[in-house]
Amino acid sequence: MTFQVELVSPESISYSGEAEMVIARTVEGGDIAFQPGHVPFIGVLSVWSVEVIRPDGERDVFAVHRGFVQVAGTKVSILSDVSEAAEEIDIERAQEARSAAQELISSDSENEEALASLERSEVRLRVGGVEV
Amino acid sequence: MAGGKERVLRRRIGSVQNTKKITRAMELIAATRVVKAQQRARSAKPYAEQITSVIENLAAGGAEVDHPLLRKAEKISRVGVVVISSDRGLAGPYNSSVIRAAERQVQNARSEGADYSLIVIGRKARDYFAFRNFTIDSYTEGISDNPSYEDARRISEVVAAMFAEGQVDRVELVYTEFLSIGSQKVAVRRFLPLEDTEVIASEGGGDSDLSTAFEFEPSPESVLEALLPRYVEARLFGALLESAASEHANRQRAMKAATDNAEELIIKLSREMNQARQDAITTEIMEIVSGAEALGSDSEKVDEMLDLVGSSTENNS
Numbered sequence: 060m061t062f063q064v065e066l067v068s069p070e071s072i073s074y075s076g077e078a079e080m081v082i083a084r085t086v087e088g089g090d091i092a093f094q095p096g097h098v099p100f101i102g103v104l105s106v107w108s109v110e111v112i113r114p115d116g117e118r119d120v121f122a123v124h125r126g127f128v129q130v131a132g133t134k135v136s137i138l139s140d141v142s143e144a145a146e147e148i149d150i151e152r153a154q155e156a157r158s159a160a161q162e163l164i165s166s167d168s169e170n171e172e173a174l175a176s177l178e179r180s181e182v183r184l185r186v187g188g189v190e191v
Numbered sequence: 192m193a194g195g196k197e198r199v200l201r202r203r204i205g206s207v208q209n210t211k212k213i214t215r216a217m218e219l220i221a222a223t224r225v226v227k228a229q230q231r232a233r234s235a236k237p238y239a240e241q242i243t244s245v246i247e248n249l250a251a252g253g254a255e256v257d258h259p260l261l262r263k264a265e266k267i268s269r270v271g272v273v274v275i276s277s278d279r280g281l282a283g284p285y286n287s288s289v290i291r292a293a294e295r296q297v298q299n300a301r302s303e304g305a306d307y308s309l310i311v312i313g314r315k316a317r318d319y320f321a322f323r324n325f326t327i328d329s330y331t332e333g334i335s336d337n338p339s340y341e342d343a344r345r346i347s348e349v350v351a352a353m354f355a356e357g358q359v360d361r362v363e364l365v366y367t368e369f370l371s372i373g374s375q376k377v378a379v380r381r382f383l384p385l386e387d388t389e390v391i392a393s394e395g396g397g398d399s400d401l402s403t404a405f406e407f408e409p410s411p412e413s414v415l416e417a418l419l420p421r422y423v424e425a426r427l428f429g430a431l432l433e434s435a436a437s438e439h440a441n442r443q444r445a446m447k448a449a450t451d452n453a454e455e456l457i458i459k460l461s462r463e464m465n466q467a468r469q470d471a472i473t474t475e476i477m478e479i480v481s482g483a484e485a486l487g488s489d490s491e492k493v494d495e496m497l498d499l500v501g502s503s504t505e506n507n508s
Contacts, residue, residue, distance in 0.1 A: 067241050069340040069428055071234040085408045086417075101245055102408035103417045127418065129245055131405075138241050140340060140421065 060095040061114050062133045066121060069140050074111075074119070081135050082110040083128050093130050100130040106178045108186045109137055120145045122186040124179055145186050153183035197471060200464035204457055211453035217281065218446035221439045224336070225372065228436035232369060235432055239425045243391065246422065248405050249415050250392040256412045260351060260385050260419050264360035269308055270300035271328075271359035273350060273382060273427075275366040275434040276313035277335050283445035285367065285375075285438055286315040292377045293365040297325070308359050310350055312431070328353070336435055343428035351423055354383045366430040367437035375437040382426070385419060 064081055066074035082092045084107035091102065104126045111119040126139025157180035163173035274293035276286045293309075293316065300307045308328040311317045313335040320327055329349050334342040353359050364382035367375050385391065407414050480497070 065237075067238045069235055069238045069343075069425060070231070072237050086413075087409050091408070099248075099405040100408070101248060101405050101414055103414055127245060127414070127421075129241065129248070131248075136241050138238060138245070138421075140344070140424070 062095040062135060064111050064135045066137045066139070066142060068142060073142065074121070074144065076111070077114055078111045078135070079114055080112040083107070083137070093135055095133065097130050100128070102128050104128055104137070104139070106182055108182060120186050122148065122182045124182070143183070143186070145188070148183050148187040150184065150187045150189055153180045153187065156180040157184065196467040197464055200460055200467060204460045204464065207453050207456050207460065211450055211457070214446045214449040214453060218443055218450055221443035221446060225436060225439035225443055228432065228439050229369070229372070232429070232432040232436050235429060239429055242418065242422050242425050245418060246388055247392040249411055249418070250388040252405055252407065252411050256415050258416055258419050259355040260383060260423060261387065263384050267303065267305050267360045269306040269359045270296070271308045271310060271350065271353060271362035272296045273310040273362060273364045274312065274316045275335060275430060276316035277438045278314040278332055279336070280315060281445060282438055282442040285441035288377050289365060289367050290316050290319050292379055296363050296365060296379060308353065310346070312346065335431070336438060338428070338431035338435055340424070340428050343431055344424050347424045347427045350383065351420060364427070364430055366434045369433040369436040369440070372440055375440055383423070385423070388415065
């Protein structure tokens, strides 16, 4: 059994395909996996990855920096204004951003912008396949 | 010497021809841009629809929040007007009609005894309002012919902050709706406060099936809270994209009209020029003939002259 997955950004539908399972993380901090037949669900996503497991067993991984997930019937929609596919991620840039953010945080541990930037770069790295 | 008028006309035809080349090029550029802009507006639809559909589901789930973006002021003391115009002209009535509609909103606010705040996008509207000594509270340029979502987010954050802090009690959005390639019209929409979720839901646009009961995480209220700012951004982004498509469509039409007019003018001027040339030739013949007559009544000489003139007119024509 599969269902339809769509990753919708404000500019376009950036990904669409069949999947057996979708794994995401909501702001509550828990991972949640959806399979076909899941009850209708709406959740706010945290800065984390979204994994789509295709019928052929392959995984497509995205870094989603904020957004929502809606499960209705046989369709999962992920709405996000900032999301990147694993292969689009510039690992070097993410690493630079991470060390820059860490430096800022070491001097000012309440710098919200730096904390958010650290969080984003870590997700990018994780999705890009680098151990954090 | 003949041909003074002819030369002037020839030069004018040349200059009209150059103008025609430019307007034709602009028409073609606008034509490709309008297709691209239309595509962007179309591919941005799913996001807006899905957001609306989530709001529909939330409304059906009975979520109610006391969100700053829903605040309804009892007394309107200041009205915000967001106006989307273009940076460049030569787009027919595109800018003037949207600016006029925005000015009307400002006058409405004044007649209700309220002050106004202008949030201007595009150089043309800024020039208009600045020239007339209106106060402009926020100005953005360089985005209107190809807006990105980032731009929409920045502007809607400014507007939402103004609204949330109580600087404005109502915000109207004035932009150009893109109905089709041949038809665009100025639209004035309530931007803030947002309608209640039920109203947004009943206006539709989403594709949700309302019979299902949703689970919400963390809670319907916090989903709605996170969602409303996104909804505002998506609406502004949609308006920006439609305005951009309208701008290009208007420019294409204006430039097509200009090219057609140039063509007509060229035909008219060519006729005038030919006539002037003909006149010049006729005058020349008259001069030669009368000159020959003056030389004497020798009929042979006159015949000779006429032969000469005959060959010179053949060369001329």
